[in-house]
Amino acid sequence: MGPLSLEGQEFFLTPVCLVPNGRAHLGHIAGPLLKMDVLRRHVLRGGGRATMISVSDAHESHVLVRAHQDGVTPEEVANRNHRLIRNDLAALDIAYDDLLNPLDATWAQRYAEVNRDFLTEIVEQGSTTVRTEPMPVLDSEAAGAHSTSLRPRVDEAVVSGWLKGRCPHCAQPLVGFFCESCGGHFSPSQMIDPATAHFDGELRFDDIASLYLDLPGGPERLREALAEICKRPDFLAIADRYMAVNGASIRLTVPSRWGLPWEEDGVSPGQVIFSYSALLIGCHLVAGERYKEITGSGMNPFRRDSRVRTVISFGIDNAIPFMVGAVGCGLGQKTYKPVDSLLVNYFYDLEGSKFSTSRGHVIWGGDIVSLGQAESDLTRAYLCFRNPEFTRSAFQADEFLSFHNEVGARVSDALASAAERLPADTATAPSPEVLRALTRTLEHQTGMLDPDTFHLSAAWSCVEQWIDCAPALTATPEAAAAWLLGFALLAAPVMPARAQQVWEAAGQPGSPNVAALPAGPPRVTPRGGMPRLRTLTRGQLNACLPATLHK
Numbered sequence: 001m002g003p004l005s006l007e008g009q010e011f012f013l014t015p016v017c018l019v020p021n022g023r024a025h026l027g028h029i030a031g032p033l034l035k036m037d038v039l040r041r042h043v044l045r046g047g048g049r050a051t052m053i054s055v056s057d058a059h060e061s062h063v064l065v066r067a068h069q070d071g072v073t074p075e076e077v078a079n080r081n082h083r084l085i086r087n088d089l090a091a092l093d094i095a096y097d098d099l100l101n102p103l104d105a106t107w108a109q110r111y112a113e114v115n116r117d118f119l120t121e122i123v124e125q126g127s128t129t130v131r132t133e134p135m136p137v138l139d140s141e142a143a144g145a146h147s148t149s150l151r152p153r154v155d156e157a158v159v160s161g162w163l164k165g166r167c168p169h170c171a172q173p174l175v176g177f178f179c180e181s182c183g184g185h186f187s188p189s190q191m192i193d194p195a196t197a198h199f200d201g202e203l204r205f206d207d208i209a210s211l212y213l214d215l216p217g218g219p220e221r222l223r224e225a226l227a228e229i230c231k232r233p234d235f236l237a238i239a240d241r242y243m244a245v246n247g248a249s250i251r252l253t254v255p256s257r258w259g260l261p262w263e264e265d266g267v268s269p270g271q272v273i274f275s276y277s278a279l280l281i282g283c284h285l286v287a288g289e290r291y292k293e294i295t296g297s298g299m300n301p302f303r304r305d306s307r308v309r310t311v312i313s314f315g316i317d318n319a320i321p322f323m324v325g326a327v328g329c330g331l332g333q334k335t336y337k338p339v340d341s342l343l344v345n346y347f348y349d350l351e352g353s354k355f356s357t358s359r360g361h362v363i364w365g366g367d368i369v370s371l372g373q374a375e376s377d378l379t380r381a382y383l384c385f386r387n388p389e390f391t392r393s394a395f396q397a398d399e400f401l402s403f404h405n406e407v408g409a410r411v412s413d414a415l416a417s418a419a420e421r422l423p424a425d426t427a428t429a430p431s432p433e434v435l436r437a438l439t440r441t442l443e444h445q446t447g448m449l450d451p452d453t454f455h456l457s458a459a460w461s462c463v464e465q466w467i468d469c470a471p472a473l474t475a476t477p478e479a480a481a482a483w484l485l486g487f488a489l490l491a492a493p494v495m496p497a498r499a500q501q502v503w504e505a506a507g508q509p510g511s512p513n514v515a516a517l518p519a520g521p522p523r524v525t526p527r528g529g530m531p532r533l534r535t536l537t538r539g540q541l542n543a544c545l546p547a548t549l550h551k
Contacts, residue, residue, distance in 0.1 A: 004442050004514040006046030009309070012291055012301035013040055013050060014284045016314040017057040020081035020101075021066040024088035024365045026395055027355035030348040030383040032313035035456050037094040038384065039311065039343075041493040042449040042459075047515050051295060053287040055100040055111075056082045059259040060275045061160035061176070065198055068150040074258055078103055088365030092376050093496050098290050102283070110289060115260055115273055115282035118333065119252065122213070122278065123264070127332030128252060129214040130266040134189040134205035135255065136163055142200035150258075151199055157255035157270075158196055158203060165191035178276065178320060180347070180354075183238045185250070185276075185320035208255060209268045213277065215248035215328050222248045222328055229327060230342040231452050234390075238316070239323040250325045252278045276318070277325030284312060284326075285336060302336040311451050313343040315388075341451035345387070349394035351549060360546050363395065372544035375533050377495035378404045384460035384494050397549055401541055407464075408533035411495075414470035415487065415502060415530055421480035427507070427523035430482035434473050435521055438486040441466060442514065445490060463490045481506070481524035488512045501530050 015036045018024060024033070036052060043050035058078040067074040082101045089096065102111040122128055136158045152158045164175045168191060169184035175197050178185040188194060194203060215222060222243065226236055251274050253262045259272030260279065273279040288300035288310075301308035314322050322342065330338025347354065355362050368374050382403045386393055422428055445462040448455040466473075466486055474480040488503040492512040503512045507525030516522050542550045 004046060004439070004446055006043055006048030007515070009043070009046075009048040010307070011039070011043050011048065011050045012288065012308045012310045013052040014287045014310070014312055015052070015054045016312070016318060017055045017280075017283045018085055019060040019062050020056045020058055020078045020085060021060070021062040022081055022357045023084045025355050025357075026363045026365060026368065026383065027348040027350070029089075029092060029094065029365050030387050030393075030395070031315045031345040032343070033089065033094055034092070034380060034383050035343055035345075035387075035389070035454070036311070036313050038456065038459065038493040039449060039451070039454070040095070041496055042446070044511065045489065045492050045513055046446070047513060051097050051291050053096060053098045053100070053290050053294070055102055055283040055287050056085070057275060057280075057283060058082070058101065058103050059272070059279065061162065061256065061258065064150050064256075064258045065161040068198065074150065075103055084366075091366035091369045092380060094365075097294055098287075100287065100290055102286065107286070111283075111286050112260055114286050114289060115279055116262075118282050118285060118329070118336070119262065119273055119278045121333040121335060122252075122329055123211075125333050127213060127215055127329075129212050129249075130209050130264065131212045132207050132209040133187055135159065135208040136188050136194055136203045137206045137208075138196070138201050139204040140202045152201075157208060158201070159188060159254055160256065162197055162199075163188060163191070163194060164197035165194040168192055178317070180317040183316045183319040185242055185246075185324070209266055210251055210255075210271060211253040211262065211264050211267050213248070213250050213252055213325070213328050213332060215332055217331075218248045219243040221331060222324065225327055225331055225338060226323055229339060230323065230344065232342075232344055235316075235319055235323065235342075235344045238319045242320050242324055246324075248324065248328055250277050250320070250328060252329075274325075276321035278329050280318075280321050281326035281329050281338075284339075300336070302330075302339070304334065304337050306337070309340045309451075310337070311341045311343060312339050313345075316344070316346050319344070343451060343454055345389050346392045348388040349392065350546075351396060352394055361548070362546065363544055367544040368541075370544075372536070372542075373534065373540045374400075374404055374536055374544075375408060377498045378408050378533060380496075381407060381460060381463070381494055384456045387456050389454075389456050397538075397541060397545060397551075401536060401538055404536050407467075408535065410467050411498065412530075412532040414467050414474075415484070416532075418470060418474045418480040418484050418487075419505070419526060419529060421474055421477050422484075422524060422526045423477060424526060427525045428477045428481040429523050430485055430521045431476065431478040432521075434479045434482035434486070435517065437469075437473065438466075438482060438489070439517075441486070442489060449493065460494055463487075463494055466490050482521070484524060485517075485521070489514060498530075498533070505530055
């Protein structure tokens with residue numbers, strides 16, 4: 001079991017910071033969030049230490065847009081959705097050690113201090129420049145246009161969530177100045193057909209000076225670092241395309257009235273730290289401060305001399321912000337390391353089109369369990385099976401329903417059959433032959449869950465193969481005992497609730513862990529049966545689906 005043990009290894013997992021302008025939907029979960037919980041549970045199963053913390057991206061511009069639309073303050077929007085996001089994640093057993101709200105009084109000051117100190121050091125290290133460029137400004141607004149104190153006024157810059165147009169790289173429609181379709185990131189002046197979003201107005205372009213990263217060593221230094229951090233050639237190519245045009249440079253401040261203010265000689269007034277570069281990684285540094293409190297460590301895991309392995313996850317829409325912005329900022333100062341590993345993914349659609357809160361084309365994470373009555377474990381398994389890690393993918397309601405019921409039945413049948421083989425009144429020693437098969441399967445799954453070779457659907461396939469082998473591997477009480485232990489161990493990262501039930505029903509203490517096997521496999525003592533996983537109807541599932549998908 002040597003290769004399976006992660007004892008002595010420590011991981012700090014910090015998933016992408018969700019924007020609290022809405023709840024967490026299955027697109028978020030299937031992409032950057034579920035995989036981090038799977039990784040967390042894998043590390044714990046191996047005897048390692050894993051702490052998972054993130055932060056709400058409360059100063060992102062779409063919080064302001066939502067407040068404008070709802071007629072409330074941005075603080076109300078961020079605080080309400082922060083609570084709802086927590087509930088959505090908990091419903092699918094995605095277990096953060098903490099999810100911080102930077103607007104909360106407990107964290108607001110430290111959040112501001114960490115981010116300002118971080119950017120100050122980047123400036124002091126000579127890693128920035130002030131750049132003047134044409135920026136869209138509101139020249140006039142339409143008569144009767146919906147007006148609040150939150151949206152840009154005449155003569156103010158119109159950027160981020162207030163600006164729409166088409167991508168100069170792929171021509172797809174977008175809001176802001178980076179593309180969710182191709183991952184491109186560009187100056188607002190490069191947009192095709194720029195216009196106001198969420199209100200009617202006419203634009204003009206004025207010269208505005210902002211702070212930019214200007215990394216010493218340029219693209220070669222950044223490429224060298226990225227090659228160690230990200231093992232995905234397709235995503236490295238996105239960064240290369242950007243740097244071929246822009247070098248190792250990205251915006252660090254942006255004109256806005258919502259965010260952490262930044263003043264700098266030569267920088268136009270009214271700027272805040274940009275939430276897609278310095279503030280992006282700064283939020284994860286703040287999460288590292290919470291790690292210190294939870295673990296009792298005196299060191300932020302992002303410190304240069306920390307031996308904790310830091311992992312960040314994100315989707316293609318954040319490729320340039322993380323790979324150029326976050327990593328570049330990390331290289332541009334000396335206190336913190338950039339990050340040790342990046343886990344990436346493409347977009348996850350709903351029935352072939354993008355999840356959209358505004359169109360109501362969405363399934364919220366908590367609703368598929370509470371309203372749709374789906375099993376959390378089977379939902380997690382489906383999102384591992386049909387995930388966007390290596391290509392754009394989609395949640396298909398009919399496919400999910402079939403998967404939920406077919407896999408649920410196979411798991412329930414296999415567990416019941418194995419349990420029936422065990423004598424009720426005596427402990428059974430697991431079969432050495434089946435344990436050897438388990439070791440091989442666990443070793444393969446372990447390889448699929450290392451951050452450098454991460455492959456979520458392949459990790460799930462190991463569980464499916466174990467289920468499929470149940471008839472051959474449960475022919476005797478000894479074989480059945482080993483198979484049950486194997487199911488609990490293999491399923492623990494993906495189906496944690498059922499894995500824990502099986503582990504306990506097999507008479508084992510604590511949680512599924514590989515340390516229980518090497519010193520002499522534990523004898524299995526059955527402790528009662530396990531309820532079958534629920535069968536789901538389309539009528540039940542409809543309760544969490546948008547009306548356009550009802551059948």
